[in-house]
Amino acid sequence: MGSVKAELLRLWKWPATWVLIGVWLVMTLTFGYVFNYLALNGGTNTRDMSQQQLISAMQPENVGAAVVRGLPMFGGAIILVLAALAVGSGYGWGTWKTTLTAGPRRVSAMAGTLGALAVVVVLLVALTFAVNLSASIVIASLEGWDWSLPGWGVFEALGASLLIAAMWTGFGVFLGVVTKGPALAVGLGLMWAIVTENLLRGVGSLLGPVESLTEVLPGGSAGNLAGAVGGSGAPGVLNSLSGTTAALFLVGYVVVFVGAATLLKVRRDLV
Amino acid sequence: MIVTTEKLTKRYGDRAVVDEVSLSVRRGEVYGFLGPNGAGKTTTIRMLLGLVKPTSGAARVLGEAPGTPKALLKVGSLIEGPGFYPYLSGRDNLRVHAARRGVRAGEVEAALEQVDLVGAAGERFRRYSLGMKQRLGVAAALLGQPELLILDEPTNGLDPAGMADMRDLVRALAAQGQTVLLSSHLLGEVEEICDRVGVISGGKLVAESTVEQLRGDTVLLIRADPLEKALVLIENSTRHGDVLHVRETDAGALVRTLVAADVDVQEVRPLRRTLEEVFFEMTGAA
Numbered sequence: 001m002g003s004v005k006a007e008l009l010r011l012w013k014w015p016a017t018w019v020l021i022g023v024w025l026v027m028t029l030t031f032g033y034v035f036n037y038l039a040l041n042g043g044t045n046t047r048d049m050s051q052q053q054l055i056s057a058m059q060p061e062n063v064g065a066a067v068v069r070g071l072p073m074f075g076g077a078i079i080l081v082l083a084a085l086a087v088g089s090g091y092g093w094g095t096w097k098t099t100l101t102a103g104p105r106r107v108s109a110m111a112g113t114l115g116a117l118a119v120v121v122v123l124l125v126a127l128t129f130a131v132n133l134s135a136s137i138v139i140a141s142l143e144g145w146d147w148s149l150p151g152w153g154v155f156e157a158l159g160a161s162l163l164i165a166a167m168w169t170g171f172g173v174f175l176g177v178v179t180k181g182p183a184l185a186v187g188l189g190l191m192w193a194i195v196t197e198n199l200l201r202g203v204g205s206l207l208g209p210v211e212s213l214t215e216v217l218p219g220g221s222a223g224n225l226a227g228a229v230g231g232s233g234a235p236g237v238l239n240s241l242s243g244t245t246a247a248l249f250l251v252g253y254v255v256v257f258v259g260a261a262t263l264l265k266v267r268r269d270l271v
Numbered sequence: 272m273i274v275t276t277e278k279l280t281k282r283y284g285d286r287a288v289v290d291e292v293s294l295s296v297r298r299g300e301v302y303g304f305l306g307p308n309g310a311g312k313t314t315t316i317r318m319l320l321g322l323v324k325p326t327s328g329a330a331r332v333l334g335e336a337p338g339t340p341k342a343l344l345k346v347g348s349l350i351e352g353p354g355f356y357p358y359l360s361g362r363d364n365l366r367v368h369a370a371r372r373g374v375r376a377g378e379v380e381a382a383l384e385q386v387d388l389v390g391a392a393g394e395r396f397r398r399y400s401l402g403m404k405q406r407l408g409v410a411a412a413l414l415g416q417p418e419l420l421i422l423d424e425p426t427n428g429l430d431p432a433g434m435a436d437m438r439d440l441v442r443a444l445a446a447q448g449q450t451v452l453l454s455s456h457l458l459g460e461v462e463e464i465c466d467r468v469g470v471i472s473g474g475k476l477v478a479e480s481t482v483e484q485l486r487g488d489t490v491l492l493i494r495a496d497p498l499e500k501a502l503v504l505i506e507n508s509t510r511h512g513d514v515l516h517v518r519e520t521d522a523g524a525l526v527r528t529l530v531a532a533d534v535d536v537q538e539v540r541p542l543r544r545t546l547e548e549v550f551f552e553m554t555g556a557a
């Protein structure tokens with residue numbers, strides 16, 4: 001418990017935590033509402049979205065889909081950066097050394113880090129939901145639409161969002177531990193989340209086996225889960241796997257990333 | 272015994288960085304762990320804290336296996352420079368550390384006071400001078416009233432004033448009965464504070480004793496005229512500038528020999544070798 005508290009205290013007062021969460025909230029607002037709103041009011045709609053689709057995407061009722069669709073790629077990348085920085089920078093600062101000599105077992109120290117990151121990521125998803133819901137209500141009121149709050153189905157979308165966020169967190173933690181530093185972890189992570197999987201998808205359209213593989217890679221699984229719970233119209237969202245299959249792959253990735261990172265942390269010498 | 276190691280060894284590749292080190296630290300003493308840079312001090316200390324696993328050999332810290340919660344909770348340490356969050360204040364850094372250690376947050380203020388950092392406790396760690404950073408490291412090590420304090424070169428990189436501050440701090444802790452394992456590559460810095468010292472060189476513990484024992488046999492200094500004749504007369508004497516050194520305790524016999532041979536004896540006195548000289552001899556770092 002002390003380990004979680006300690007780690008929360010330091011993540012809470014870390015400017016990077018709030019900068020990254022803030023950047024994400026601005027992005028989700030801009031791409032989810034501001035641009036759509038401008039397009040609705042006289043922009044040139046080159047994506048061929050009908051007025052009805054635009055309106056539907058911004059309805060408070062559909063806020064769950066708005067939250068989840070951002071997470072497979074850009075939201076995920078930000079969460080990955082946060083986790084990789086939080087874990088990786090501890091090597092350069094020497095804080096891992098301080099942490100591992102404080103008293104608790106290494107497993108507990110690692111659990112503290114994971115627990116605190118989990119709290120931060122749940123907060124990020126909750127804030128994304130709150131900000132998106134507020135924006136949608138403001139727009140619906142401004143436009144005088146008939147609107148209603150989302151139904152219970154929103155919890156499915158939020159649950160999927162949390163699972164996707166958990167996978168990217170685990171990925172970031174894993175990279176931070178493996179590379180023992182923030183720079184390479186962030187670089188490799190961003191490269192993977194934004195570039196590599198997309199390139200593979202490009203190749204996949206030529207080669208069948210590669211295509212099947214891309215569906216179940218970390219970003220692919222996340223995109224398929226987002227698609228399965230109603231997300232659409234954002235980069236990284238896919239519609240090839242069932243929600244259950246995608247969710248199982250994500251759970252698998254969380255277990256593998258977190259398990260491998262913890263095992264390494266416990267076994268490896270800290271010099 | 273607070274710390275015992277038995278043939279503690281760490282190899283990197285085929286190089287033994289710590290080579291069969293058997294040392295012991297007793298309760299209540301300040302133990303100086305001395306050796307030139309690269310001798311293996313930090314690696315030994317890392318093994319005592321469970322950060323690095325020994326290749327072979329064993330260590331016990333307060334009767335426990337190194338790195339276990341039971342051992343770690345009774346040891347406070349500062350290894351190779353303090354590791355703190357640069358964006359947090361000194362006080363917040365200690366709060367974080369207190370939470371990890373399961374220590375009441377109230378102890379933080381007392382620790383800050385002990386290292387004289389109360390005034391700067393609200394400033395970000397990043398802005399601290401090196402001396403303040405090191406003192407914060409000692410404050411963190413003091414949280415939870417550890418039975419053993421391990422300080423690895425706490426004066427490294429400090430200016431003379433900072434070094435003196437750190438020495439005073441260790442002396443004050445020692446006066447309260449705190450057991451301290453203090454490593455250093457500067458002998459002069461620990462010789463007044465330490466009760467016993469262990470000297471490590473090239474990974475091997477080359478001596479472990481009290482400071483007095485380490486200083487070893489008395490050497491006599493002789494100033495005589497003609498010096499050349501005295502050099503021949505006195506067995507095993509060596510010339511050092513315009514004086515002779517000889518490992519001999521019977522000054523009377525020596526003087527009689529010289530006088531009988533018509534040599535003028537101007538000065539005969541015991542020469543205490545400085546620890547620095549002993550140290551250089553042992554570690555071959557002269």
Ligand SMILES: Nc1ncnc2c1ncn2[C@@H]1O[C@H](COP(=O)(O)OP(=O)(O)O)[C@@H](O)[C@H]1O
Nearest residue numbers: 271283288306307308309310311312313314315
């Ligand atoms: N992780 C490591 N891998 C390889 N060599 C190392 C490692 N850590 C330390 N060494 C080597 O071990 C020797 C002893 O280092 P160290 O224990 O830090 O010495 P000291 O603290 O006495 O200056 C040095 O030569 C150093 O280069």
Ligand SMILES: [Mg+2]
Nearest residue numbers: 312313351424
């Ligand atoms: Mg060292």
